[in-house]
Amino acid sequence: MQLFQIEYFIAVAESVSFTQGARRVNIVQSAVSAAIRQLEHELGSDLFIRQGRSIRLTPAGEAMLPRARTILADVQAARDAVDAVRGTVRGTVALGTLAHAGSVDVLQVLRTVRRDYPGIVIKLRQTVQGTRTSLADVRSGALDLALVSVPEEAAPGLELHPLHAEGIVFACSDSHPLAGRKRVSLSEIADEPFVDFPEGWGNRTTVDAAFAAAGLHRTVHTEVVSFTMATELVREGLGVAFLPESALQHGQEAGIRAIHTPLVWRIQLARSANRQATAAEQVLIEEFRGGGDIIPA
Incomplete structure (x- = not known):
């Protein structure tokens, strides 16, 4: 072989x-x-x-596939050891990213790595199926690192590096009966017609877990995969939505009211806990951890 x-x-x-x-x-x-x-x-x-x-x-x-990936990772680790002696870092990193990453400046990380570590090649892949798929790809080795949104502090088989946290707001149209409120509880809005992301997306998982913990049931009437589409539907009065504060320009777009809730949206950088990070992966981890905006829950 x-x-x-x-x-x-x-x-x-x-x-x-x-x-x-x-x-x-x-x-x-x-x-x-x-x-x-x-x-x-x-x-x-x-x-x-x-x-x-x-x-x-x-x-x-x-x-064969996961074992083949492990073999290549071990070979890369051997190369890293030799490169370390020479003071160089090289390698390829498959990086998954979210459609919206809050204050995590992915482009700045890419610029910095390109400038300071020309031997590192980053294969960027934006998720089209949400955090659940990205977590599975990190576990299988299809991705080396991935930006994910997980409400828990730990996930089986993974290392999670917290990068960012912000409030989740209840977004409704200006004409909505709750539009004048500064804060709402989950029980007050459980019966609303929700616009949300598909199951498996991090923000959806956070909201579903909060309603389940409160013993409440809600109905999602419309599923989207774009914050822009979600805000347009809310603006037209076709539903309400839970959105990260940063998904609304300047916190509140024209025609939409953003009302505080007790929910928090978190972003982490995930990698497999079952193998040692390559030198190239470690560079990206350190660059991501140097940015972001960690906000206490």
Whole structure:
């Protein structure tokens, strides 16, 4: 088993395509296919089910993938040790990010790392399915680090570095009966028609957990994946929403009232607790922890 075979296997598995996997490793597709065929022969088992132009992992491939990622991580750790002797840091980091990151300045982190550590390559991926998917990807090794929103202080198999916290407001239109209030309780608004994000998104999880803890039930009438869409629906009186304070420009947009609640939205940087961070990952962790805005709950 050769290291390049493992690298090709991971690239194809994550791309779900021999063509895209070959592009990712900058090798012609025929060479990638031949290397994986040889790997399958050595292992005595097919790793992919090939159906025309589509492929998917076999059970053996599913079992192989996390171990293959661990092998590459161990090799990177060995390289880090050698680089440390020479005073250099290099490597590739797959970083997941949120659609909205509060005061966490992701672009500034990227600029700083590019300037100070030119040997580090950051593969940025914005989540389209929320924190739950990002956590799963960090656990599996598909992501090395990810900005997530978790209401708890700990999560199984993960290290969570707190970066930011802010209040969650109850957003309603100017014409709403509660628009003149400065603060509302959850029991007062449980029956409202809510606009919210899909289950698995961090802000939705925080709100659902708070209602469950209070023994209250609410109904989400509309699901969106954009704070902009949520505010537009609220402005038109088509529902109410829970939003981080920073999601409303200057705290309160025209036509919308932001009312305080006891809820807090938190952002953390997650990494797997089951392996040692590479030197490149540690650089990003330190850069993120140097910014943000930690606010007591």
